[in-house]
Amino acid sequence: MSVxxxxxxxxxxxxxxxxxxxxxxxxxxxxxxxxxxxxxxxFVAPQLVGSVLFVLxxxxxxxxxxxxxWNVLAGTFEFVGADNYQAMADDPNLPSVLRxxxxxxxGLVVFNLSLALLLAVLLNQxxxxxxxxxxxxxxxxxxxxxxxxxxxxxxxxxxxxxNGALGVAGVDGPNWLxxxxxxLLSVIVVQVVKNVGLNMVLFLAALQGVPAELYEAxxxxxxxxxxxxxxxxxxxxxxxxxxxxxxxxxxxLQVFAQIAVLTQGGPGTSTTVLVYYxxxxxxxxHQFGYGATLSVLLFLIVLVLTVVQWRMRRKWVFHEQ
Numbered sequence: 001m002s003v004x005x006x007x008x009x010x011x012x013x014x015x016x017x018x019x020x021x022x023x024x025x026x027x028x029x030x031x032x033x034x035x036x037x038x039x040x041x042x043f044v045a046p047q048l049v050g051s052v053l054f055v056l057x058x059x060x061x062x063x064x065x066x067x068x069x070w071n072v073l074a075g076t077f078e079f080v081g082a083d084n085y086q087a088m089a090d091d092p093n094l095p096s097v098l099r100x101x102x103x104x105x106x107g108l109v110v111f112n113l114s115l116a117l118l119l120a121v122l123l124n125q126x127x128x129x130x131x132x133x134x135x136x137x138x139x140x141x142x143x144x145x146x147x148x149x150x151x152x153x154x155x156x157x158x159x160x161x162x163n164g165a166l167g168v169a170g171v172d173g174p175n176w177l178x179x180x181x182x183x184l185l186s187v188i189v190v191q192v193v194k195n196v197g198l199n200m201v202l203f204l205a206a207l208q209g210v211p212a213e214l215y216e217a218x219x220x221x222x223x224x225x226x227x228x229x230x231x232x233x234x235x236x237x238x239x240x241x242x243x244x245x246x247x248x249x250x251x252x253l254q255v256f257a258q259i260a261v262l263t264q265g266g267p268g269t270s271t272t273v274l275v276y277y278x279x280x281x282x283x284x285x286h287q288f289g290y291g292a293t294l295s296v297l298l299f300l301i302v303l304v305l306t307v308v309q310w311r312m313r314r315k316w317v318f319h320e321q
Contacts, residue, residue: 062299067082100184100270119137121233153177184271
């Protein structure tokens with residue numbers, strides 16, 4: 001009588017015995033990871049579509065238009081190559097416009113950030129009535145820009161409210177919007193007062209996130225208020241300082257409505273910044289190709305300043321060190 005082995009039984013049944021674990025079941029294509037990736041793409045799709053339609057495509061069109069001379073009145077659209085860029089390099093008004101733009105941006109950034117930080121430090125104190133002052137300083141941010149500028153246009157006239165208040169104090173104020181340096185200063189002040197509340201709120205939120213234990217330890221060590229501010233406050237809110245500086249610099253290079261309503265770039269070209277000069281050449285003189293060339297220049301200036309500030313964050317921002 002023969003002994004049946006496992007191999008014999010397997011051959012008798014026409015099947016081979018399993019030699020290892022069960023065969024691996026093939027996974028389907030629609031996995032959890034792919035489902036999560038699709039959900040993420042659907043969430044970011046509106047932003048991506050908006051960026052392509054309203055940022056990337058317009059940038060490409062602006063560069064394309066800068067290579068052409070587009071006369072809307074005559075209905076012509078001619079390729080001129082780099083002629084517009086050569087005209088920009090030879091433009092005698094451009095150095096003055098860039099100088100005014102630099103002065104305006106520096107003044108706006110310095111005054112805005114300094115005043116916003118000062119107000120945030122003062123309003124961060126636990127005193128009665130600070131909520132009212134926070135609302136008061138932030139309220140201009142939500143006011144209509146054109147309405148705000150028109151009101152200030154009346155206040156800054158020769159017989160306006162500002163000179164009326166100075167007259168009560170015995171001071172004969174100038175015609176603010178008709179002097180070379182007073183016009184530029186007036187536009188800067190109007191813009192600072194309009195938007196300082198936004199940076200103030202950002203600084204205030206950052207200040208409230210600084211641990212109080214650090215200030216207590218510094219007081220125990222004998223550090224005065226200025227040392228505490230310089231050694232504790234500024235380093236810990238440096239990310240917010242970087243954010244507000246980038247926002248303010250970019251915003252200062254895009255100011256148009258205030259100048260268009262208050263001074264129209266005058267007197268002379270004392271308040272003609274690059275954005276307003278671009279508007280003049282494109283929409284008043286109908287030089288759309290040259291206006292597009294100035295737009296490319298403005299884009300490059302904003303890009304360079306933003307990249308420089310971002311690359312310098314390791315020296316400025318405490319958390320990046």
